[in-house]
Amino acid sequence: MKDIAMGVKNEFGVNITEGLGDLDGLITLSKEAYDCALNKFNKEDAFKDLVACKPFEYDGELLQCEKDLEKLFKEAQEAQGVLRAEWDKDGGAFKVDDPGVKSRERAKEKLEKEYDGNVGRLKDLARLSLTFQTCDGLLRGRERLRGIKGWEVRRLKNRFASPTPLG
Numbered sequence: 001m002k003d004i005a006m007g008v009k010n011e012f013g014v015n016i017t018e019g020l021g022d023l024d025g026l027i028t029l030s031k032e033a034y035d036c037a038l039n040k041f042n043k044e045d046a047f048k049d050l051v052a053c054k055p056f057e058y059d060g061e062l063l064q065c066e067k068d069l070e071k072l073f074k075e076a077q078e079a080q081g082v083l084r085a086e087w088d089k090d091g092g093a094f095k096v097d098d099p100g101v102k103s104r105e106r107a108k109e110k111l112e113k114e115y116d117g118n119v120g121r122l123k124d125l126a127r128l129s130l131t132f133q134t135c136d137g138l139l140r141g142r143e144r145l146r147g148i149k150g151w152e153v154r155r156l157k158n159r160f161a162s163p164t165p166l167g
Helices: 002-012 017-042 045-052 069-088 104-113 135-147
Strands: 095-097 129-131
Touching: 002 017, 017 045, 045 135, 069 095, 069 104
Parallel strands: none
Antiparallel strands: 095 129
16 A cells, blocks of 8 residues: 555655555455455365356447437346346355346446447446355356357456456
8 A cells, every 4th residue: 555655646746645544454354355265265176267267258349239228228127037037047056136227327327437428338237146155156157157048148257367456
């Protein structure tokens, strides 16, 4: 954190040391939790396979066919039900968290700040979170996702192979 503060001071002439002090403890706790989880996962044989999974992305920009925001939200409501029904078939192999369709407020914020008003660039209006207890379970879930008839996985990230700075 001191390196960040010094860099900002040198580059912009602004002292942010006091503000970063509040974050230092939280970042340390986050890093400790990440290290603890990583130590647990490293004991699983499947962890190496998980790290080795290649991320991929559709060759080209991912765009929705629908350009009308209200129609896209209607489609997202339907898609949310399809997502939930598909993953509920597994009956407890993992935890499913259904946050519902992304809020209109957040979608409009993304449109303004990230997508230059292009509705077709909204990608995650319908979404679920799946929580797996083991690396092997996550690998099986990944293969299941790629094997669902009629679905096409267009992008797959691997945060185990390339984690964010906080884990």
